[in-house]
Amino acid sequence: MSSLFDRVRFPLVQAPMAGAQGSALAVAVCRAGGIGSLPGAMLTPDALAKELATIRESLPDDALFNVNFFCHQSPAADEAVDRAWFTKLAPAYGEFGIDPASIAAGPGRLPFSEAAAEAIAPFAPPVVSFHFGLPSEALVARCRAWGAQIWSSATTVAEARWLAERGVDAIIAQGLEAGGHRGHFLSDDLSMQLPMLPLTQQISRAVATPVIAAGGIVDSQSASAAMSAGAAAVQVGTAFLRTPESTISKLYRNALASKAATHTALTNLFTGRPARGIVNRFMREYGPLNADAPAFPLATRQSAPLRAAAEAAGSADFTPLWAGQNAPLCEALPAEEIVKRIGEAALAARR
């Protein structure tokens, strides 16, 4: 299976970052010699097909790229929880003149589905990766039918063992440093989760499946540490946020370039599930973790209008500023340059 990483110039995977990038970043990473990723969590089947068409048109037929999906169970909304959370956030709504009664329920993020599989099948993505475990066996089989490799994230050794038993082709060891949503699915006890280095060491000793190390990998030092710890490849997310190929706002870009990026925390305020982002006013005032927030992804209903209103006023106070703990070491560079710098180090440290 490490044969897959032998088929690209660098053992480097660009982390899928829903809401922060589309096909442009994935294509740039593939062209530079890494494995680019398209995040599917916030795309409709039509949008997925459009993005994949762009990727297929832009790259040679044998290019390796990844499409990523969340695979949570969609919970039913709980009226009482919703009402209590609206009440708690009332001061913030008041500040922006938002009437909570006007806020419609929305899906937030969609899990992988038959419709999504249908939309991507014609493009036969070589890798389909999942966050929060795995979808149904039928959906996994559907992807395997066109020859796709299946990857998923583990935040603990127990999760890695669970995935290995189910035959995934690679396990993304998501260290605690990583930006964005935590991928845990066996326990929501965050204290069980390990930073990148011990997680990579422990998972690569526990399972035979190739390990893709993630979390805080932003430069040659961190990449070579990950590879030396037993990884078959590195996954890099935050380092790509400040590229011209990412689609993040000026506000988000500014936050990443500022001193604020030195303090990230896990917060469930934006979506209902812990995710790492730069600490901002919303997190300071209501969290960063708050047991009253609705379940993932329902809390998006309450946070999205605040984000929109604050951003319209030029502020990132209510924006999810997903970033990993090594964000302060990241520079604004083209994706190609990042792939080469980190990829060379990963390649040199490959054993």
Place this chain on the structure above:
Amino acid sequence: MSSLFDRVRFPLVQAPMAGAQGSALAVAVCRAGGIGSLPGAMLTPDALAKELATIRESLPDDALFNVNFFCHQSPAADEAVDRAWFTKLAPAYGEFGIDPASIAAGPGRLPFSEAAAEAIAPFAPPVVSFHFGLPSEALVARCRAWGAQIWSSATTVAEARWLAERGVDAIIAQGLEAGGHRGHFLSDDLSMQLPMLPLTQQISRAVATPVIAAGGIVDSQSASAAMSAGAAAVQVGTAFLRTPESTISKLYRNALASKAATHTALTNLFTGRPARGIVNRFMREYGPLNADAPAFPLATRQSAPLRAAAEAAGSADFTPLWAGQNAPLCEALPAEEIVKRIGEAALAARR
């Protein structure tokens, strides 16, 4: 200053572990080519002098060793907090037939003091290291008067800068993986603290002071990662707990060798200050973090009798089982063997 680490065979410091080791481990580490440490936090001036006499008698005059102290402010006991905490723990006291009224107040752990300085001065330890910042300028000057180097721990880049401004000779970058008490002193917001690899990278870029990386360093992989990230030396704690030279109980040793060691957490239940240990019944039932616990080190008053009673009954349910997140990778080996294995890798990766 990295000249200090050039004066020993290996750039390896044995982490001081109060309650888990004395002069025997420090001597064994020094003899094997590392820098041994004597933890002073739980020793009276007389005991300190006795241990230092043993170290001096056992080693050549130019041997490098370290004496470590906590330097917290001793808080006054708060009657109301004490009473509320006794009440909360009543079920546990009841189970062991302990009468809370019979539990006397105790110092828990003593901060570095004039008396401690007086006791150690005749032995002129070459390094005096501190946890929780630095003691008064007068006490630091007292140690410098006999030629001692001064080291202290940082859990954030801000703390490293603070220490560098005060002229410490080395900064221990205490990654979140590390076992035992967190060394923070500028903020008690645990979300600000970084794992070993990003912390070492960020501190070594922010200050010119040599950095000693700590947290999860238990083998050649982790040691070489730390050195490649910019460390001048590595500090190793948990890996020495299962040596014949450590003084921990059979119960503690068994816990380290068991599956329980795969889950550690930060807990303030034992002393009032967050420290990383193997999750046990006390932590599961009352924590692991509990805002009602008295301030450090006063909570020791409430936890110590439970620990004693449970241990007498053959259980580690109420024992502080300090350990880092890479404990599962640690084997039972002589200290000399550990120094060599980890030290060789650290030396090879030194830049």
